[in-house]
Amino acid sequence: MNKILTILSAVALVGLSTGCDKYLDLEPSQNISENIALTSDKNVKSVLLGAYSQFASTYTYGGNLLMNAELLAGDGEIQWVGTYIDPRQVFNKTMIASNSQASAHWADSYKVINTVNNVLSGLAVVKDADRERVEGEALFLRGLMYFDLVRFFADQYKFGSANTQYGVPLVLTPTHGIDETSFITRNTVDEVYNQIIADLTNAAAKLPEDNDVYASTGAANALLARVYLQKGDYAKARDAASAVIESGMYELQATYAGVFNNDNNTAEDIFATQFTPQDRFSAMTEFFSVPEYGGRTGDIDILDGHLNLYAEGDQRFDLFFVGEGAIRCGKWNNQYGIVNLFRLAEMYLIRAECNTRLSTSVGATALADFNEIHTRAGLIAATSITLDDILLERRLELAFEGAKIHDMKRLHQNVGGLTYDSPKLLFPIPAREIEANPKLKTQQNPGY
Numbered sequence: 001m002n003k004i005l006t007i008l009s010a011v012a013l014v015g016l017s018t019g020c021d022k023y024l025d026l027e028p029s030q031n032i033s034e035n036i037a038l039t040s041d042k043n044v045k046s047v048l049l050g051a052y053s054q055f056a057s058t059y060t061y062g063g064n065l066l067m068n069a070e071l072l073a074g075d076g077e078i079q080w081v082g083t084y085i086d087p088r089q090v091f092n093k094t095m096i097a098s099n100s101q102a103s104a105h106w107a108d109s110y111k112v113i114n115t116v117n118n119v120l121s122g123l124a125v126v127k128d129a130d131r132e133r134v135e136g137e138a139l140f141l142r143g144l145m146y147f148d149l150v151r152f153f154a155d156q157y158k159f160g161s162a163n164t165q166y167g168v169p170l171v172l173t174p175t176h177g178i179d180e181t182s183f184i185t186r187n188t189v190d191e192v193y194n195q196i197i198a199d200l201t202n203a204a205a206k207l208p209e210d211n212d213v214y215a216s217t218g219a220a221n222a223l224l225a226r227v228y229l230q231k232g233d234y235a236k237a238r239d240a241a242s243a244v245i246e247s248g249m250y251e252l253q254a255t256y257a258g259v260f261n262n263d264n265n266t267a268e269d270i271f272a273t274q275f276t277p278q279d280r281f282s283a284m285t286e287f288f289s290v291p292e293y294g295g296r297t298g299d300i301d302i303l304d305g306h307l308n309l310y311a312e313g314d315q316r317f318d319l320f321f322v323g324e325g326a327i328r329c330g331k332w333n334n335q336y337g338i339v340n341l342f343r344l345a346e347m348y349l350i351r352a353e354c355n356t357r358l359s360t361s362v363g364a365t366a367l368a369d370f371n372e373i374h375t376r377a378g379l380i381a382a383t384s385i386t387l388d389d390i391l392l393e394r395r396l397e398l399a400f401e402g403a404k405i406h407d408m409k410r411l412h413q414n415v416g417g418l419t420y421d422s423p424k425l426l427f428p429i430p431a432r433e434i435e436a437n438p439k440l441k442t443q444q445n446p447g448y
Contacts, residue, residue, distance in 0.1 A: 037094035037198040038122030051115040059104035063283025067400030073405035077306035082299030097431035109145040117174040136206035140215035143199035150192045159232030219271035222342040238354030241347040242363035250344040261334040270342035284332040285441040290323035294335030298324035315378035
């Protein structure tokens with residue numbers, strides 16, 4: 001299977017830099033200047049491949065986005081011990097507006113968004129047989145980027161409320177230059193979620209079920225399940241997860257250890273970030289692992305607060321190891337291995353949670369779905385379960401895969417001494433954006 005997601009044509013990156021750091025050169029990252037020629041089927045497809053390469057950048061789905069979700073939610077289960085200041089600020093909830101983790105997340109996400117907006121603007125020249133697939137992939141990537149922008153930079157969605165709180169700027173057309181119309185404001189959280197759902201629903205209808213390592217119908221539905229779960233729309237989350245499970249396109253790995261450190265997607269992977277030695281390596285390995293496997297000297301220690309959550313005989317516990325004098329997470333010991341983003345196991349747990357909340361049995365009983373995951377971990381099948389059992393199973397199954405802070409927010413759980421809606425759990429709108437866009441000056445997150 002071809003898993004190489006590199007830029008096949010330089011046209012995909014022409015002008016996609018954010019410029020130098022001189023004050024006069026500042027421009028908003030959501031309005032990145034570019035001069036991409038979208039005059040042929042080949043060029044549009046090359047630009048789309050460029051978007052995949054950008055999406056895999058270190059600060060987003062190359063790993064830092066997942067790592068930062070875990071650092072924000074450390075809460076006695078992990079400890080940042082590395083020397084880098086900016087991840088330490090994330091872990092300690094002491095970020096400043098120039099924090100590089102937040103700034104690069106914002107900039108790199110809007111690069112992808114601007115690139116796929118260009119793809120969407122050039123669909124007319126794409127071959128008829130490929131047009132829906134190309135459109136679906138672009139919409140999926142845009143929905144994916146906006147979902148994590150709104151989760152990191154905006155308040156948690158409040159189900160049943162108006163959600164007029166600040167979200168992030170929605171940019172839905174390509175920008176070919178900077179003028180006064182380029183300076184836009186933050187849309188509401190509700191508007192951003194509505195756009196994400198519209199993009200992903202459209203993508204799910206246009207994408208094929210099998211699309212190699214690229215976005216597929218299953219990937220769009222898996223992301224929809226995650227989006228609806230974050231919103232608290234449990235019926236729609238359940239149905240989207242069930243659509244993935246019932247598609248028959250995916251299968252749980254026989255062992256938990258077999259899910260991770262793979263060069264290629266397994267049958268369990270719905271969508272993953274791809275790496276090869278020719279482009280870059282996994283940031284998850286860099287920070288979670290140790291030099292023996294291509295990591296640094298052990299930046300993230302796993303603490304007893306997490307390890308004590310596992311029952312005796314849980315094979316997920318066996319994946320932890322001692323490295324550089326502390327306990328490490330063994331999921332990320334292949335620096336050129338895929339970064340798992342959406343797995344079938346998560347879909348079973350989403351369906352189980354939602355069926356439990358709704359007292360339904362769509363697709364299967366909550367107990368049956370729970371036991372699919374529980375027994376795969378080497379544990380004896382449960383005979384009855386509660387919602388708390390499912391949530392713990394989710395925490396253990398998805399540990400250190402970037403889910404924790406978002407789960408704590410949607411479940412309204414305290415993070416250490418902070419409430420789930422504390423401004424300290426939000427990323428700052430980058431100082432560079434505030435300086436570049438006068439309309440954002442009054443829309444910074446509290447405390448920055």
